[in-house]
Amino acid sequence: MEVAQGNPRRGKRVGLLAKSVENWFKIAGRELPWRQNRTPYGTLVSEAMLQQTQVARVSPAWKAFLEHFPTVDALARARQDQVLAAWKGLGYYRRARNLQAAASVIVEEYFGKIPSDRLSLEKLPGIGPYCAGAIASIAFGKREAIVDGNVARVMMRIHGRNVDGESRTGKAWLWNRARDYVTESRNPAVANEGLMELGAMVCTPISPKCGECPVRKICGAYTAGKQNQIPRPRRRAVRSLLHANAFLASVNGRSALVRRPKFGLWSSLMFPPTIESPNVISRKVLAQRLGVDAKALSARGFFTFLTTHRLVRFRLWNVDEASARNLKNAQKKSWTWHTPRAVEKLSITSAMREIYEQADAHENAKAQARKIRSKKGSMKARKSGVK
Numbered sequence: 366m367e368v369a370q371g372n373p374r375r376g377k378r379v380g381l382l383a384k385s386v387e388n389w390f391k392i393a394g395r396e397l398p399w400r401q402n403r404t405p406y407g408t409l410v411s412e413a414m415l416q417q418t419q420v421a422r423v424s425p426a427w428k429a430f431l432e433h434f435p436t437v438d439a440l441a442r443a444r445q446d447q448v449l450a451a452w453k454g455l456g457y458y459r460r461a462r463n464l465q466a467a468a469s470v471i472v473e474e475y476f477g478k479i480p481s482d483r484l485s486l487e488k489l490p491g492i493g494p495y496c497a498g499a500i501a502s503i504a505f506g507k508r509e510a511i512v513d514g515n516v517a518r519v520m521m522r523i524h525g526r527n528v529d530g531e532s533r534t535g536k537a538w539l540w541n542r543a544r545d546y547v548t549e550s551r552n553p554a555v556a557n558e559g560l561m562e563l564g565a566m567v568c569t570p571i572s573p574k575c576g577e578c579p580v581r582k583i584c585g586a587y588t589a590g591k592q593n594q595i596p597r598p599r600r601r602a603v604r605s606l607l608h609a610n611a612f613l614a615s616v617n618g619r620s621a622l623v624r625r626p627k628f629g630l631w632s633s634l635m636f637p638p639t640i641e642s643p644n645v646i647s648r649k650v651l652a653q654r655l656g657v658d659a660k661a662l663s664a665r666g667f668f669t670f671l672t673t674h675r676l677v678r679f680r681l682w683n684v685d686e687a688s689a690r691n692l693k694n695a696q697k698k699s700w701t702w703h704t705p706r707a708v709e710k711l712s713i714t715s716a717m718r719e720i721y722e723q724a725d726a727h728e729n730a731k732a733q734a735r736k737i738r739s740k741k742g743s744m745k746a747r748k749s750g751v752k
């Protein structure tokens with residue numbers, strides 16, 4: 366090992382770190398459903414779900430997903446809309462599609478057995494270096510390193526060094542430290558999972574709980590009183606602005622939805638018909654594009670939605686039923702019509718949920734305003750009657 370051999374003091378610190386984290390994790394690690402009876406398939410699913418989603422949301426979803434698709438084979442054979450529906454509430458649906466694609470490769474190329482080596486794992490759809498390291502070490506006990514946000518932060522703090530985790534040199538430094546660490550560990554599965562747990566529960570991005578930390582005695586940042594300065598805050602990504610006009614149209618109680626394009630935002634998911642553009646589009650132009658009269662569109666609220674790379678300004682439009690009926694004929698190919706029950710069964714993204722909630726809130730506010738107006742009107746009439 367580069368560091369362990371080249372720098373005995375640092376090597377000793379890494380050994381101590383691994384030992385302390387392993388001991389701590391055995392006592393303090395949370396009881397999570399996928400930890401109870403570790404299987405390679407359960408680990409594959411949990412790692413896919415845990416990318417960009419919090420543990421509290423993943424726990425119930427993981428159990429339900431494994432009930433729906435108990436094996437790699439069952440997942441590979443399922444219809445994609447069933448997989449997406451089982452992914453409901455987790456967001457970033459591309460992960461679900463990748464997971465199913467990975468299951469298909471595992472069935473076709475590995476006879477349904479998840480490969481245990483990093484190289485084969487990294488070739489599966491949606492599996493990057495972190496995920497491959499996590500599955501190889503946690504599910505198969507391989508001495509493979511992992512670097513995610515939690516590990517990167519803990520490593521920087523332990524070594525008392527700020528590195529740019531996005532740069533090539535910074536990444537190389539972090540992966541070398543993670544390799545040193547797992548090499549010094551007694552049990553790679555426990556050591557890696559313990560390090561991630563330490564980052565999630567103790568060595569948190571803001572206000573790390575150094576007083577409860579099992580490795581504070583060897584922590585460079587803590588010793589130097591720099592735990593709040595390492596790592597440096599990341600520059601916020603600049604989001605591009607997108608205007609999205611969503612149309613709420615229904616005919617005989619069935620709502621219009623379209624399947625989104627294969628690439629881009631909410632790819633391949635069912636969604637209310639939407640016209641998107643970098644600029645605001647007037648109601649008149651929107652109506653022209655839909656092929657309806659401008660009067661057929663009435664505003665049903667607006668809201669702003671953030672995605673990783675976009676700031677989406679939604680404007681919601683009601684399409685009156687008579688025009689929607691004509692649209693039903695005109696847009697036969699792309700618009701499909703769904704009962705409320707069918708909509709409920711779909712994989713609903715948080716943006717879609719927000720569209721429906723905002724539209725309802727807008728209607729309720731309008732109804733309330735009408736009530737107040739009519740109350741005021743009757744009070745006025747009563748007063749003029751008294752005179």
Ligand code: SF4
Nearest residue numbers: 568575578581584587
């Ligand atoms: S002592 Fe503090 S900064 Fe260092 S690893 Fe522990 S929690 Fe993180």
